[in-house]
Amino acid sequence: MLHRRHLLQALGASALGAGLGVHSASVLAAPRAQDTRFLLVFLRGGYDCASLLVPTASSYYYETRPNIAIPRPGQEGGALPLTPDWGLHPALAESMLPLYQQRQLAFVPFAGTDDLSRSHFDTQDSIELGQPLGGRRDYRSGFLNRLVTEVNPRGDSTAAALQPMAFTSTLPLVLRGAVDVPNTVLSAGAGRGGVDARQAELIASMYRGTALATPVNEGFATRDEVARTMQGEMEAASRNALSTKGFEGTARRMARLMQSRYQIGFVDVGGWDTHVGQGAATGALANRLEELGRGLAGFADEMGPAWKSTVVVVISEFGRTFRENGNRGTDHGHGTVFWVLGGGVNGGRIAGEQQALTATTLFQNRDYPVLNDYRSVLGGLFARMYGLNAAALGRVFPGTKGSDLRLV
Template identity: 90%
Template sequence: MRRRHLLQALGTSALGVHSASAMAAPGAQDVRFLLVFLRGGYDCTSLLVPTASSYYYETRPNIAIARPGQDGGALPLTPDWGLHPVLADSMLPLYQQRQLAFVPFAGTDDLSRSHFDTQDSMELGQPVGGRRDYRSGFLNRLVSELNPRTGNTPATAALQPMAFTSTLPLVLRGAVDVPNTLLSAAAGRSGVDARQAQLIESMYRGTPLATPVAEGFATREEVARTMQGEMEAASRNALSTKGFEGTARRMAKLMQTRYQIGFVDVGGWDTHVGQGAATGALANRFEELGRGLAGFADEMGPAWKHTVVVVVSEFGRTFRENGNRGTDHGHGTVFWVLGGGVGGGRIVGEQQALTATTLFQNRDYPVLNDYRAVLGELFARLYGLNAAAVARVFPGTKGADLRLV
């Protein structure tokens, strides 16, 4: 089952990029990229089920997903892999339409198994073991590469990023100013009315903060208008305002027209106790996440063909179940890559059989596909970045030849 995809340099001739500068490729304005971060380290072994591994069923007597064809069994994808059954109506159709691929054995070299340390490490995208610069996240560096500069000062962003979060995440901190807003059901209600907003703007008029303050209120008003339209539709039972699906559809409305690069995080994946199998706590989270991602795809409409969504988590979980019918902090995980132009319907990247002798430290998925290499190649293909530009986004990294787009 071992299939190696050797890392290779992203040469400019292979990518069709001949300029030394890393500018947005033609058509980059049409590309939409959304990064979904599952905080808590989700159990990827219940999502992408290694149905060919007898060791999986030996080590998970209570929480294993049954083989295809059995009651509550996995949905068959390949002879080696199956999909959690609650995703039959949301993710399976995208996989069958070749708009969804999975990258197992993915992740980072960070071995701390700490949620916070590993999340920070991934969002920064800097080499593990080196000095961390908490002012520079990899998505912000990507935006810097894609947008023109005047001297050392970033110009007004040609490609607009947005964090759909209550605070600005590390991944979008850096030289480019990035707005953030939480698209919850209450996000359309502001604690500052129009009169107060005018007063605040007047306080900063004539100062260096005048433009950022004005842009911040303009962004707030745009989001409020979008939310109001969605809530009016929901009153006619057109859209749900609860759960991730409502949030995902609101994100899609904003990314259709204004924001080309987005980030959202979803919590609740730390399943030490009572994880469940085909049903239960984790299954419920998968179902809601799947419906949300499918809703995002639907809401994007024709723009979906130029959209890529990548779902990541800081790490996976232990291959064996624990004494509480849950799983503990692991290492390797599974990434999801969705989009209308994605080369999906595949399980991609370097893989290996899952047996008693192949687990990392006798407990976890090994990391065979470094997340920086996976995303580096994806950004190169989406935006026409050359090898030098990829190395600025992810220092010390070359792209992986997965051809996801």
């Protein structure tokens, strides 16, 4: 499905190329929809993309994150070098780095939506609906459901149709619409990272009677106070999504179902709202990234030969502030980093429009800017995967033309 093939005949290539704004020579023949698998992974809570894809060439990154920056490559706990400008969080050394080196994983930084609410709920809804900003929202029509509608055959009862599935407790907005979509929970269990009350007491006892006893106790007291304040928001932001704990088992079960029956899937993973105690090379966020990476690698392994015709895209509603906050965490931001992985992905690279990260290039002096609109990125990807022309893309993402980043 995703391997390069003969070019489209001149007429068809020109029509699709015009819809994408690319030269016809870069457009490949569309595969059969039934040969493809697509999984969308939504990280609810807004994950810190600057810890995942580390801007190692930016001195400003290290200046503004004195406690939570991922060290430069070559240092203890340092980022894994990908390019002269970018590194990967070391927690992904055994899961995502091999896929990147095998050219089965690409990252798209400076990605996201122009929605500026910085609200988990509003932005999640906006992305899942995939509708133009500023207009009336139709909560009965998500963009993945519209994609299935466009790809499934019309008027031919003998032709095979794409079968979608939501691996969630309730049907997400992104899969609501004209096509009936089932949903099921493949529970991965629950769990929270960080130091619990018992561990905090043990640590505090180690410092009793020393000069550090007071600052240690004050530190835990401050952490607990902030955590109580933020806990409600953090839990709500996840919207009952899966935890990363045990995600590998869930991902392998999803793979078995998608390998045999379902061609389009959706899963959400919560716990990414890291206002407090985020950590750096180790810590709460590192643990979540490690578990997520292991789960995605397990999904790839479980897909077997079907991995060659599978694409997984990992997104989040927004990124987080470039600077760390006073609680050694990060707050709601804007631009983020998408992951695109699969056996036929044109990977081993950082894709899309990019720019240097300095004090003068941040969005509103605080966030990653959005240079790669999510609807354009996904539209270009869907055009290549399913052979959608400009009119079909316009029905999936109204008012948007696909941007061909040659991800497959």
